[in-house]
Amino acid sequence: MELNLGHPIAAFGAYTVTGKEPRVASFEIDSREVQAGSVFVAFQGELVDGHAFVPKAFQAGAAMAIVEREIEGYPAVIAGERLEVLPTEPFCLIVESTMTGLQQIARYWRDQFENLTVIGITGSVGKTTTKELMYTVLSNKFSTLKTPKNYNNEIGLPLTVLQLEPSQTHAVLEMGMYTKGEIALLCDIARPQIGVQTIIGPVHMSRMGTIEAIVEAKRELVEALPTAEDGGIAILNKDDAHVMSMAPHTRAKVFTYGLDSSADLWADGIRSMGLEGIAFRMHLHKESWTVSVPLLGRHSVHTVLRATAAGLAVGMTMDEIIVGLKSSKNQMRLVTVRGPKDSLIIDDTYNAAPDSVIAALNLLDDLDGRKVAVLGDMLELGSAEEMGHRRVGRRAMQVSDILVTVGERGKIIGQEAQDAGMAEMPNKQLHILEDNDAAIELLQSIIEKEDIVLVKGSLGARMDRIVANLSRRKSQ
16 A cells, blocks of 8 residues: 555544545655645744745645644644544644654554565764665665665654655665664664664764763664564674674674674675775675675775675575675765866765774775875764874875865864874975865865875865865866
8 A cells, every 4th residue: 555645644543544545745844845745744943934834835736734733724634533534635634743743654654564674774984875785785686765865863764764665675774863862763663673783983972972872872773673583683893892882782683794704794805996996805604705896995895794794684695695786886975076187086075084084095095196185174073073183184194195184173183194294294295274265275276187186074064165166177
């Protein structure tokens, strides 16, 4: 049965779905995205009240609006009150809270899929790249849903679950975390049988306070999994002590991956092929396979291992998995574009944490050409802020021929590189700059033919503007 207008009402136990109700085209929280047959969810934000946009959503074709109060001129159904026949469209469903109401509807819709296998992914770094590669592998054999965009929170995950279609047998869902209890809530909605932990790092330290608090919050995924007897599988990173500390806290079967040969699935013989990808040997039990994949950077080996572990967990053969791995043609968030004087710009500006920046620097180290690292602020590191930026500064000094730092926190990267002697090295340059505009002006003057330019910083640093500017002027 496809999702129809009866299901949101039935989620509150007050309506029996016949299957003859009009189909829901989509759930939307932005009235500009509404199409004919959509359900519009009116959220009360800090600056904008979605209830003000309900008439606009109806004019755009929405069939229902989920609201917290009556909207003048439109019929309404109160959640939980018995209903035999749907009102004439468009109409409102009044709930106590649009947030918890949306979550309840998603929870109800998830329950309609008894044979669905859900894989939940969390961690401080690598969630999205893991999700994308895992989806590529699984979708070669199964009809699979994946988290779109960055829909990994208490609003985005319910919206993702509500995209489930009857033909789909698997779902790969990214689970983000800002506060303790959030992943537990997401698991209550999605009910994953398989949980994947990537890497635990000091992201969100400014909110969580300690790395131990981050571990405890991320651990909620493996705590929510079914028992091993009921098919629960926790896929854990053997190379991360914080992740492995979760093993005693799950009732699920523990399956480990990593570069440690004591892991269930492990890799060695790693060889970078630059922009062509990576090659390595993958081992499971007493068998091994040589794998080459079009993913950039040695850190991508862990991404491949996670996707492989998930494929094994859902019953795929290694041959089927490898076909999926090789078919991955996109590098997800890390993109290469041409810059001034035919230079190559590695755009990795979506987000940044110490581990991911060092991984990007390791990729830069693997490539041929003069290496230019343009590094900015890493946000939300809390008490780990200075140490994290200094770690990056030390590695950047070792890898880059030219290091350009941007912003207040970026100064820490530059200062550490300077303290390590970079400014005195005749074959290296160090530039500590205030903002993106200064970086653009400098880079336009110093970039040479066939330079390799890595640009990386947190999303809030808006270093994507540097990439956009340089790529627009690529003919100079």
